[in-house]
Amino acid sequence: MIVQFSIVPLGKGPGIGDDVAKVLKIVDNSRLSYKITPMGTVVEGSWDDIMGLIKKCHSLVLKSGERVVTSITIDDRKRRKNMMEEKIRSVEKRLGKSLRK
Amino acid sequence: MIVQFSIVPLGKGPGIGDDVAKVLKIVDNSRLSYKITPMGTVVEGSWDDIMGLIKKCHSLVLKSGERVVTSITIDDRKRRKNMMEEKIRSVEKRLGKSLRK
Amino acid sequence: MIVQFSIVPLGKGPGIGDDVAKVLKIVDNSRLSYKITPMGTVVEGSWDDIMGLIKKCHSLVLKSGERVVTSITIDDRKRRKNMMEEKIRSVEKRLGKSLRK
Amino acid sequence: MIVQFSIVPLGKGPGIGDDVAKVLKIVDNSRLSYKITPMGTVVEGSWDDIMGLIKKCHSLVLKSGERVVTSITIDDRKRRKNMMEEKIRSVEKRLGKSLRK
Numbered sequence: 444m445i446v447q448f449s450i451v452p453l454g455k456g457p458g459i460g461d462d463v464a465k466v467l468k469i470v471d472n473s474r475l476s477y478k479i480t481p482m483g484t485v486v487e488g489s490w491d492d493i494m495g496l497i498k499k500c501h502s503l504v505l506k507s508g509e510r511v512v513t514s515i516t517i518d519d520r521k522r523r524k525n526m527m528e529e530k531i532r533s534v535e536k537r538l539g540k541s542l543r544k
Numbered sequence: 545m546i547v548q549f550s551i552v553p554l555g556k557g558p559g560i561g562d563d564v565a566k567v568l569k570i571v572d573n574s575r576l577s578y579k580i581t582p583m584g585t586v587v588e589g590s591w592d593d594i595m596g597l598i599k600k601c602h603s604l605v606l607k608s609g610e611r612v613v614t615s616i617t618i619d620d621r622k623r624r625k626n627m628m629e630e631k632i633r634s635v636e637k638r639l640g641k642s643l644r645k
Numbered sequence: 646m647i648v649q650f651s652i653v654p655l656g657k658g659p660g661i662g663d664d665v666a667k668v669l670k671i672v673d674n675s676r677l678s679y680k681i682t683p684m685g686t687v688v689e690g691s692w693d694d695i696m697g698l699i700k701k702c703h704s705l706v707l708k709s710g711e712r713v714v715t716s717i718t719i720d721d722r723k724r725r726k727n728m729m730e731e732k733i734r735s736v737e738k739r740l741g742k743s744l745r746k
Numbered sequence: 747m748i749v750q751f752s753i754v755p756l757g758k759g760p761g762i763g764d765d766v767a768k769v770l771k772i773v774d775n776s777r778l779s780y781k782i783t784p785m786g787t788v789v790e791g792s793w794d795d796i797m798g799l800i801k802k803c804h805s806l807v808l809k810s811g812e813r814v815v816t817s818i819t820i821d822d823r824k825r826r827k828n829m830m831e832e833k834i835r836s837v838e839k840r841l842g843k844s845l846r847k
Contacts, residue, residue: 445785447785449819451714453658454658454659456656457711457823460833463837467837471841471845471846478783478784478846478847479834479846480788480847481748481781481831481833482748482819494595501591510619510621511620513617516615517602517614518785519602519606519611519613530763530784531782531784534767537763538770538774540774543774543782544782546684554758555758556756558722558811558812560756561736565739568736577745579682579746580745582647582720582728582729583682584684586683619683619684631662632681632682635665639666643673644680644681645681700797703820712822713820715822716817716819717817717818718817718818719804719814721813
């Protein structure tokens with residue numbers, strides 16, 4: 444399954460780059476394949492690996508603050524691997540052109 | 545923490561009430577406090593209890609289908625209990641009137 | 646269609662009840678049917694009426710702050726009215742019991 | 747502001763690539779700057795331009811089906827332009843390394 448998540452600390456100022464950097468350091472050090480986007484991080488793996496990772500990130504951001512809002516979207520399709528690459532490739536193939544990524 | 549989640553099966557027809565009913569039966573039988581809304585279910589509890597519940601629901605819906613999209617939003621605030629009731633009460637108090645729930 | 650939305654100001658402290666109250670005052674004064682939940686507001690109506698309402702709320706919250714994250718989920722089903730009530734009623738009917746709302 | 751959106755048709759089979767392709771054709775032909783990700787499309791522009799684009803995409807997908815669930819997340823920060831590029835660049839700068847995109 445692939446999962447997008449984003450972690451937003453409340454009560455820390457409008458810029459949240461320090462927290463995002465801490466989160467992405469954890470993601471980058473995990474063994475999961477991932478992609479960062481302007482609105483969150485997409486990871487691919489099993490439920491337990493991914494939710495373990497997100498729990499770790501969420502807890503770390505909450506530790507230095509008062510309140511955290513975390514959003515998670517799961518796309519789980521039977522018998523599919525490498526959905527992260529395949530979903531984009533399949534759409535580009537249908538359109539017969541490369542899109543901005 | 546309080547968590548809203550919704551589980552949408554793809555490839556099963558436009559009506560998904562049977563799957564929603566199966567999910568809410570699990571939620572209603574859990575020991576977690578919950579509220580159903582027109583767009584999802586809100587539960588209150590610990591990370592592990594809630595994520596265990598959502599994993600159970602997500603897996604059940606996927607079992608009878610091919611693909612499931614699950615959305616989860618977590619609102620986690622230190623030292624707060626009964627956020628589910630308190631958030632609504634606090635806004636009604638500020639407005640000095642009761643709102644439609 | 647029915648639409649859930651939530652508006653989260655960043656950089657204003659962990660409590661956001663004042664902004665939520667301002668938003669709900671606008672919603673309550675609109676002619677749209679609505680329901681507040683612990684994680685957002687659900688409204689029913691046309692695309693233009695609902696998006697006009699959310700734009701007004703989003704702009705008001707941004708005016709007194711630096712950054713706002715707004716989440717919107719739309720459930721749009723042909724030939725359906727009163728989805729807000731019907732979705733919950735239909736699940737309770739399937740389960741043969743009343744659920745916590 | 748930058749906005750991520752995804753449009754999921756219900757009742758059309760587990761694969762939704764044809765609809766995604768139709769949506770991305772509209773996005774690619776608009777004048778808005780955009781990025782596709784494995785979980786949605788991110789666009790940058792004004793409220794009216796972006797919401798007009800999403801309405802067009804949502805309506806097109808609904809036309810050939812019965813039900814559509816559309817998710818939208820808005821990140822709106824005063825006095826910021828090119829947030830789509832800047833958010834990723836700023837995190838990479840903090841970490842002193844390039845991340846997978």
